[in-house]
Amino acid sequence: MSFKNVINKKYKLLLPVSWLYIAGVRIFSFLYDAGLKKSRSYPLPVICIGNLSVGGTGKSPMVEYIVRLLKERYRLATVSRGYGRKTRGFLVADKQATAATIGDEPMQFHTKFPEITVAVAEERTTAIDALLQNERPEVILLDDAFQHRAVTAGFNILLTAYYNRFPGDYYLPAGQLRDLKAHYKRADCIVVTKCPEALAENEQQAIIHEIDPQPGQQVLFAALQYGTLYSVFGEGEGLPEGIATLLLVTGIANPEPLKEQLQQYKKEIRTFYFEDHYDFRQEDIDRLLLEYNAFKNGTAAFITTEKDSVRLLRFKTQLKQVALFALPVRHCFLLDGSKKFDTLIGDFIQNFEKPQIFYGKKSKEEKE
Structure with missing residues (x-):
């Protein structure tokens, strides 16, 4: 699909700004690809949930899905930027936490899952370093961090909404893309969210063809399932x-x-x-x-x-x-997508191998 098909006429005047935006994103990406900016790995399973566009793909319900999947077996921590909060720096949610202090989505996680650690920081590396020194989680979930290359997650989940899939979108401000389309190749799993529950199998195959997944890259489909008021x-x-x-x-x-x-x-x-x-x-x-x-x-x-x-x-x-x-709302995978997704997450954690290079701060035990 050509971007000409998806850009509203009134936004075509914004195309020159989009081209400047693309140039900036390409430069940012080049710095990491060339090793001029370092991406850090960590000695525990880090799962990243994100997208290539701005908002609206269901990241929070996906974080919650994974929390429900893992919270009985592992010490979990979520790490978010804490968008919209009135504070700065690294914070861990406690009894005094509010949406103003940690952001609305982290507060939602904290309210629904008080047994897990919910942390916020402008820099994800700052949060992870602090968590490893204190809370010492066994698995970390990075919320909305796919485009943040400072952390090399062990498993990347890319979400794209059914009604505005990334192959047919364009870059800000003419479209909604904030990251390069080609970066979908970094994902281990792509989930097409907000699908009709009765999405036909032939249409699923057409969407998979449109996405053009890499070898070994899973493409799954999910619908929103609303709970009871x-x-x-x-x-x-x-x-x-x-x-x-x-x-x-x-x-x-x-x-x-x-x-x-x-x-x-x-x-x-x-x-x-x-x-x-x-x-x-x-x-x-x-x-x-x-x-x-x-x-x-x-x-x-x-x-x-x-x-x-x-x-x-x-x-x-x-x-x-x-x-x-x-x-309330949850993701509901279509067909046997739930089994496939759960297996991908479980296998990643069980087979996780510590990276040879760790750029974070070491604990006292690790130094010894």
Whole structure:
């Protein structure tokens, strides 16, 4: 597919900027490929989850999938940049952590999986060095780090959304690609996410042909599977009787699939879309409450994502008086994809061999 087919006409004026962007990415890549910038390996299994584009491929649900797969067998740590947080430096989530201190997605991981270590840092190498000295995890998951070459992960998972696959996309700002298409070759596994559940096998084969995987490179397909609505500040699941209007409040890259999912409730849906990772302000909450209070008591409910819900926690005093529900989402692999994916992850960890060169700080035991 030519990029001419996927660029909206109004973005064609941005092509010269995209060409400059491509040049910058190529220079950055060359520095690592030529060894002028060093990429560090570590003496434990490091799994990277990422994409070539900006947002919207389901990285957080994939991290959660792997956490559920491994948390009973290994000491796990997730490492994220902590996008949108108000702090800097290396931090490990604790009881005082909030979306403002560690970022919304790490806070989501911490809330759902308090038994694992959740760390954030601008530099992934800083976080890993610190974790090896203190928490000493057995497996590290790098969230949204495919394009960050400073760490050489042992296993790379590349996600691409079904509705905007990377072979037919173009570079920022005319398209959504932030990394070179050719870098898909570094992935050990490519997962086409957000697929229709009934995706035909012949279409799967056509997509595999489009991606052109390297020898040994697995291409799997997954759909989003939504869970049951649950009260954010209260107890219980499912919508209460009498709810006639759903007020959808989101700050995610692509909220339309969520809206489509809510249509099954056969209610009126009103949308309040904010930009991805949006930092809700008091005036936003005031406006939303004004909308809510316009409805007869008990006939409207706010619906949001789990990622958005952790950013709304700081307004608990105001929002605990209203009906606020979160809708969880998971990846559901098509056909036997789950078995294949689980086997790939399990085999990587079990067969992991420490790299001969380790650029991180050594522990006291390792020095001895």
